[in-house]
Amino acid sequence: MVIDMFNLHFKQIMKQTAGIALTMFSFFALLTADVHAADSRGITIEKTAQTQTAKFNKGVYRALIIGNNEYKDQQGKWEPLSTAITDAREVARLLEEQYGFTDITLLENATRRDVLFALEELANKSLKNDNVLIYYAGHGFLDDETNKGFWVPVDANGSDHTTFLRNSTIRDEVSSIASRVQHTLLISDSCFSGSLLRTASRGISESDYTEKYFEKVSNKKSVQIMAAGGFEFVDDDYRESGHSPFTYFLINELKTNNSPMFTVSQLSGNVERAVANNVEQVPESGVLQGAGDELGEFIFIKVDVAVEGVDPDRVKVEVNVVPSDKIKTDSTVKKVKQPVNKQKVVPIPTL
Secondary structure: OHHHHHHHHHHHHHHHHHHHHHHHHHHHHHHHHHHHHHHHHHHHHHHHHHOOOOOOOOOOEEEEEEEOOOOOOOOOOOOOOOOHHHHHHHHHHHHHHHHOOOEEEEEEOOOHHHHHHHHHHHHHHOOOOOEEEEEEEOEEEEEOOOOEEEEEOOOOOOOOHHHOEEHHHHHHHHHHHHOOOOEEEEEEEOOOHHHHOEEOOOOOOHHHOOHHHHHHHHOOOEEEEEEOOOOOOOOOOOOOOOOOHHHHHHHHHHHHOOOOEEEHHHHHHHHHHHHHHHOOOOOEEEEOOOOOOOOOOOEEEOOEEOOOOOOHHHOOOOOEEOOHHHOOOOOOOOOOOOHHHOOOOOOOOEO
């Protein structure tokens, strides 16, 4: 009996000793791990503090570009144009080569069905953070009695409005796209294109275009419009340049811009002043009413930027820093294919 009591007591002591040993071992193990973890966290925190970069929207840049020259109206109301396709091709080329648009569809001499199909396809493939640009160059029409505006496709028939594309239809299609993406820009180079927009100004001076501003407007939704004219006729060929006045100065601004980030407000302001200074035409810009604009900005990101005397490591957007004499300024148009026909497509804005 005494031996049993002794054995029981001995086993209890051994269990307590083992527990204490295990606890001490665990403590020292945790302490060692904590030291290493502390070292690792220290380095990580230090690195994070040194690499604060702005959080910009990084969606895909997509474009649908439409140019209509060859009108087939047997009644003779809609004469062929000479520069719309040239305008569309050059805009598409610039967007692809200088601004990194990776999904571009170029429609030439589009029928009413072609335009509607392309808009629907664009809406179906666009994603939440994308930046979508739609450009139209061709005839436009305003009904004086109803004050309704239209795009005129190449298969339009005289004064038959049912063969046109009403502004309300365009507005619905663009609103559908805008509801799915972060930034939408509609550029219309046609007569009476200003009937699509509601005038709105971001009210920003050049000194306000800071990194914080770009970050802020990049993360706010935008649905913006640039129009060649308000309720007026617009010219087809500017000084035999092969471009309309509006698209001539639009192309010029996109070509000569050397800022890594270029907002629609900056672009439209420059284009409006240049056009008004040279022809009897006043372009307009604003927002698409009721489409969800939140005072954000569509931002063009320049792929190649000449930065004289600046360390490339200080550039805070992803661009290729190249010598200024290597910026492409040629006007050669690269052939693009339409996704619908399994060809390659290029984007550009206009409305």
